[in-house]
Amino acid sequence: MARVLVIGVGGQVGSFLAERLVAGRHVTIGVETAPRPGLPDGIELRRHALDADNVTAFLDSVGAVDAIVHLAGKASVAESWRAPMEAFDVNARLTTALAYAAAARGVPFVNASTAEIFGDATEPTQNESTAIAPISPYGVAKAAGHLTVRMTREQMGARATNLIFYLGESARRAPHFVFRKITRGLARVKLGLDDSVALGNTSVIRDFCYADDFARAAEMFALGAPPGDYICASGEAHSVADIATTCCELLGLDPAAVLRTDPSLFRRADIPRLVGDATKLRALGWAPSMTFRELVRNIAEHDLEHVRQGDSG
Numbered sequence: 263m264a265r266v267l268v269i270g271v272g273g274q275v276g277s278f279l280a281e282r283l284v285a286g287r288h289v290t291i292g293v294e295t296a297p298r299p300g301l302p303d304g305i306e307l308r309r310h311a312l313d314a315d316n317v318t319a320f321l322d323s324v325g326a327v328d329a330i331v332h333l334a335g336k337a338s339v340a341e342s343w344r345a346p347m348e349a350f351d352v353n354a355r356l357t358t359a360l361a362y363a364a365a366a367r368g369v370p371f372v373n374a375s376t377a378e379i380f381g382d383a384t385e386p387t388q389n390e391s392t393a394i395a396p397i398s399p400y401g402v403a404k405a406a407g408h409l410t411v412r413m414t415r416e417q418m419g420a421r422a423t424n425l426i427f428y429l430g431e432s433a434r435r436a437p438h439f440v441f442r443k444i445t446r447g448l449a450r451v452k453l454g455l456d457d458s459v460a461l462g463n464t465s466v467i468r469d470f471c472y473a474d475d476f477a478r479a480a481e482m483f484a485l486g487a488p489p490g491d492y493i494c495a496s497g498e499a500h501s502v503a504d505i506a507t508t509c510c511e512l513l514g515l516d517p518a519a520v521l522r523t524d525p526s527l528f529r530r531a532d533i534p535r536l537v538g539d540a541t542k543l544r545a546l547g548w549a550p551s552m553t554f555r556e557l558v559r560n561i562a563e564h565d566l567e568h569v570r571q572g573d574s575g
Contacts, residue, residue: 263287263288263289264283264288264289264328264484264485264510265289265291265326265327266283266288266289266290266326266327266328266329266330266331266484267268267286267291267293267321267324267329267330267331267484268280268283268290268291268292268293268308268331268333269293269295269312269330269331269332269333269334270293270294270332270334270335271276271292271298271301271305271307271333272292272294272296272298272301272332273333273334273337273368273434274430274432274434274435274473274505274520275333275374275427275473275476275477275480276292276331276333276334276477277300277301277302277428277434277436278432278473278474278476278477278478279331279333279477279480279481279484279561280292280301280302280305281302281477282304282477282478282481283305283472283481283484284302284303284304286481288485289306290304290306291305291306291308291324291327292303292305292307292308292455293308293310293468294307294308294309294310294314294461295309295311295312295509296309296424300434307315308324308345310399312334312356312399313351313355313356313357314351314355314356314358315340317356317359317360317363317372318359318363321363321367326369327369328369328484329369329371329372329483329484329485330360330364330370330371330372331372331480331483331484332356332357332360332371332372332373332374333374333480334352334356335352335353335356335357335373335374335404335466336348336349336352336353336400336403337400337439338400338438338439338527339378339398339400339401340401340529340530342398342399342400342403342404343398343399343530346399346403349399349403349492350373350399350402350403350406352403352407353400353403353404353406353407354402354404354407355478356407357373357404357406357407357408357410357411358406358407358410358430360373361373361407361410361411361414361422362410362414363422364414364420364422365414365418365419365420365422368420368421369421369447369485370421370422370423370483370484370489371414371420371421371422371423372405372423372425372480372483372484373409373411373422373423373424373425374409374425374427374476374480375404375407375411375424375425375426375427375491375546376401376404376426376427376428377401377426377427377428377429377469377493377495377538378400378401378404378533378534378536379394379396379401379404379405379408379426380392380393380394380395380396380422380536381394381395381396381397381398381399381401382395382533382534383395383532383533383535383536386499386535386537387497387537387538387539388493388536388538388539389493389538389539389541389542390426390490390491390492390493390542394409397531397533398530398531399505406499407427408424408426408491411423411424412424412491415489416531420489422489423483423487423489423491423492424490424491424492424557425476425479425480425483425492425494426492426494426495426538427471427476427494427495428468428469428470428471428475428489428493428494428495428496428536428537428538429468429469429470429471430471430475430476431470431471431472431473431561432472432473432560432561433446433475433561433563433564433565433568435473437560440502440505441470441505441561442561442565443459443461444459444461444502444505444506444509445505445509445558445562445564445565446507446560446565446569447459448510448513448515448520448562449513449562449565449566449568449569449570450569451513451515451520452513452514452515452566453566453569453570455569457520458519458520458521459506459520459521459522460522460523460524460527461506461521461522461523461524461527462502462523462524462526462527462528462529463502463527463528463529463532464501464502464503464521464523465501465502465503465534466501466502466507466532466533466534466535467499467500467501467535467537468499468500468501468502468537468538469495469496469497469498469500469533469534469536469537469538470496470497470498470500470505470554470557471494471495471496471550471557472550472551472557472560474551474553475494475548475550475551476494478548478551479494479543479548481494482546482547482548485507487546488546490542491540491542492540492543493538493541493542493543494538494540494543494548495537495538495539495540496537496538496540496550497537497538497540497553498537498553499535499537500539500554504554505558506521507521508554508555508558509558512558512559512562513562513566517536522553
């Protein structure tokens with residue numbers, strides 16, 4: 263039985279990870295800045311505004327742990343343009359402080375990195391050797407944390423891992439992110455509450471995974487898988503338009519009638535394509551549990567039911 267500290271336990275990946283650890287009878291200490299509904303019974307929840315300057319004192323207060331999983335951060339690329347220094351403080355400075363503290367304690371450290379560190383990569387599919395060349399404040403901040411984690415492993419002998427997440431989706435994803443904006447929006451159209459869904463650039467291509475599959479990867483490294491940098495992705499390329507048209511098909515809607523383009527929703531420096539090659543992680547036994555169509559169906563059915571019940575979350 264391990265004692266695992268999960269930072270950012272209230273997010274979608276963190277909540278799935280907490281469920282997995284509790285089910286495995288591991289002591290799970292979850293850190294969040296505010297109470298979050300839906301977390302499993304059996305976790306030790308710590309409300310704490312963790313930042314780079316109080317990491318050491320906080321870890322001392324928690325006591326000995328067998329692993330630290332860091333999933334907290336500012337996840338919005340668009341928001342990082344509006345508040346770049348806040349994104350750097352949370353995604354770079356905090357990650358760096360945690361990585362050094364874990365290395366000093368000899369504790370395995372699992373960091374949620376992101377495909378955004380690759381920027382507008384020249385390769386159609388990225389792997390662990392793809393050049394790190396971010397093009398947004400979010401990507402720069404995450405790249406700084408990623409490189410620190412790698413450095414502590416390679417130069418300090420730390421058991422430190424970067425899981426390079428592509429896009430994790432589930433019904434627990436915040437509704438302002440594009441996948442759930444589409445599924446919830448089309449659920450409202452299906453129920454006669456709205457006439458259409460407005461979208462920005464629908465040609466961008468991304469790699470979408472079920473968020474619980476990311477949690478399963480984090481669990482592997484928290485419990486002893488060999489540290490390193492690992493792409494965590496499905497390997498499937500789908501556009502934003504694919505999400506919308508697939509959801510329309512599943513809900514029995516005509517895409518031409520209910521989807522419209524709003525140029526004001528186009529994002530600055532939107533990377534055209536990010537698709538991951540998870541060969542290295544698959545060699546350890548990991549694989550996605552859902553196809554793209556299954557993922558759209560899973561979330562669309564959830565949102566249809568919750569919109570029908572009047573749930574705004």
